[in-house]
Amino acid sequence: MSGTAEATIPFVHPIYVRSVLDCLNSRGVRPSAVLASAGLTWKNLFDGQRWVDFSVFRRFAAHAIRLSGEPALGLLAGSMLLPYHSPMGIAAVTSDRLGDGLQFANRHARLIFRTLDFQIATEAGWSTLRVSPSRPLCETHLFVMQSIVVAYCRLLEAMLGRPADELRVGLPYPRPSGQDEPSLSYVRRVEFDQSCLWFTLPAPLLSTPSALADEKTFLAASEDCRKMEAELGHADFIHQVRQVLAERLTSNPELAELAPDLGISSRTLVRRLAEAGLNYSDVKDDIRKTHAAWYLQHTELTMEAIASQLGFNDPTNFSRKFKNWYQVPPSQMRKALRSGAGQADSR
Numbered sequence: 001m002s003g004t005a006e007a008t009i010p011f012v013h014p015i016y017v018r019s020v021l022d023c024l025n026s027r028g029v030r031p032s033a034v035l036a037s038a039g040l041t042w043k044n045l046f047d048g049q050r051w052v053d054f055s056v057f058r059r060f061a062a063h064a065i066r067l068s069g070e071p072a073l074g075l076l077a078g079s080m081l082l083p084y085h086s087p088m089g090i091a092a093v094t095s096d097r098l099g100d101g102l103q104f105a106n107r108h109a110r111l112i113f114r115t116l117d118f119q120i121a122t123e124a125g126w127s128t129l130r131v132s133p134s135r136p137l138c139e140t141h142l143f144v145m146q147s148i149v150v151a152y153c154r155l156l157e158a159m160l161g162r163p164a165d166e167l168r169v170g171l172p173y174p175r176p177s178g179q180d181e182p183s184l185s186y187v188r189r190v191e192f193d194q195s196c197l198w199f200t201l202p203a204p205l206l207s208t209p210s211a212l213a214d215e216k217t218f219l220a221a222s223e224d225c226r227k228m229e230a231e232l233g234h235a236d237f238i239h240q241v242r243q244v245l246a247e248r249l250t251s252n253p254e255l256a257e258l259a260p261d262l263g264i265s266s267r268t269l270v271r272r273l274a275e276a277g278l279n280y281s282d283v284k285d286d287i288r289k290t291h292a293a294w295y296l297q298h299t300e301l302t303m304e305a306i307a308s309q310l311g312f313n314d315p316t317n318f319s320r321k322f323k324n325w326y327q328v329p330p331s332q333m334r335k336a337l338r339s340g341a342g343q344a345d346s347r
Helices: 014-026 031-038 042-046 054-068 073-080 087-093 098-111 138-160 203-207 215-247 255-262 266-275 280-298 303-309 315-326 330-346
Strands: 010-012 116-123 126-133 168-170 189-191 197-202
Touching (some): 014 280, 031 042, 031 054, 042 280, 054 138, 087 098, 087 138, 098 116, 098 126, 126 203, 138 197, 197 203, 215 280, 280 315, 280 330, 303 315, 315 330
Parallel strands (some): 168 189
Antiparallel strands (some): 116 126, 126 197
């Protein structure tokens, strides 16, 4: 397929690309160098929330592996893709039972990976999730599959409150010769040369209560996923709204102030957002939420400075809002994000 055709194929949500950059940063590789090589900027990954095209991701992955010198970078990147990085992950880990959470993640996996098919089936006492690309992944195949292996293990561990020792994994590539397979450090039982990536658990384990079950958080995250699904059919317009709003975020513009910048009336803006299942407050909150986490992990800005950057006049209101988003205060989130990077680097 030509590069021109590939450029039109939405492949992965910026959340995943950001996790790779976090991994690179923890290994002393400047994220800006990888972004520039792939033709991306931080603005592409935060302000618009637009999907990263497959041709761009291919360049990004190639430069990331080369600059890091780590062939198993996909595994390390997967360890950075924590459940609380996305509404899908939050809803999965706060479901009532393990089986409920895995089913939820399966139904909404396309909110992270657009061109991967996730299918769960239970038979003969085993529950198996199969992951197959709906188009060739070319040289990114190993990178993506390894990331999914570790991200899935992290998801299971969060729901069980312990490592998923019962898990068996099938990898769609041969065992590397002359070296240990890095996946074995994350999974105890692995089979190679499989037709697709698969994960198998004993079916009775699915009834295990989730260690992080929380109905209120689950319902909120589920609603966020519903809105993200609705956005997929209105991606270009929503991207434009997010981009313009992000540029003016520090001034905390009201809907009536933003509409002229989009060349439409306030009424039209309300209507078109509603068609995507959104309202103006939701869009603004989502941008603030994403930017807040980035500032905490990647800058030394004080809470007062971060609040100002996000358009909050009162740092107390920012802290209250942040805790509502993530269920933890911003200071605790900063520690968790940075300790997570250190753990990935020590693997």
